[in-house]
Amino acid sequence: GAVVSQHPSRVICKSGTSVKIECRSLDFQATTMFWYRQFPKQSLMLMATSNEGSKATYEQGVEKDKFLINHASLTLSTLTVTSAHPEDSSFYICSASYGRVGDTQYFGPGTRLTVL
């Protein structure tokens, strides 16, 4: 299957700083990438959908100015958590797909963010 990587796998930062998380599709071109968030003992929640070269579409309740998403190429999407606070601590997971009808999403390994 297709491989998706994320970097970093784990990050600890101070409150008020910004953190960038990278998501890469290693062996295919991902027209569409998705960002999810997962709090402890909860299911994944979709945050936003991004198509290469377009602005991301955010789910209701997700602040677009706080979670900046860039999908500048067919193999790379980035999520920047701006002015992070302890309540932003979570497991952030990206997925990628070819973006065609009925396509499969392939997930990255996730990034554990801890904001002190």
Add this chain to the structure above:
Amino acid sequence: DAKTTQPTSMDCAEGRAANLPCNHSTISGNEYVYWYRQIHSQGPQYIIHGLKNNETNEMASLIITEDRKSSTLILPHATLRDTAVYYCTPVAGGTSYGKLTFGQGTILTVHP
């Protein structure tokens, strides 16, 4: 989007078949049924998907009822490494282009 209902948890003996049911009675005609699993602290892993016909791959089999209101994921010979949370999720094949909605899933525990 269709809602899904899955058992909260299931147990299975190693080497036996694990049959995980999912109810998706409000599924629409253009929604595929996708199954993923998530091992603790990892990203979800794609298992299998189908639209109307039963499907089989190297990991599992997917049985979809004729009315498409429910499906069953079958792991033919469960191993300890199959212990995970299993998610069943309908995905619209149209403009959503693979937008997944995860419920609470089924915690499958495979024991020796």
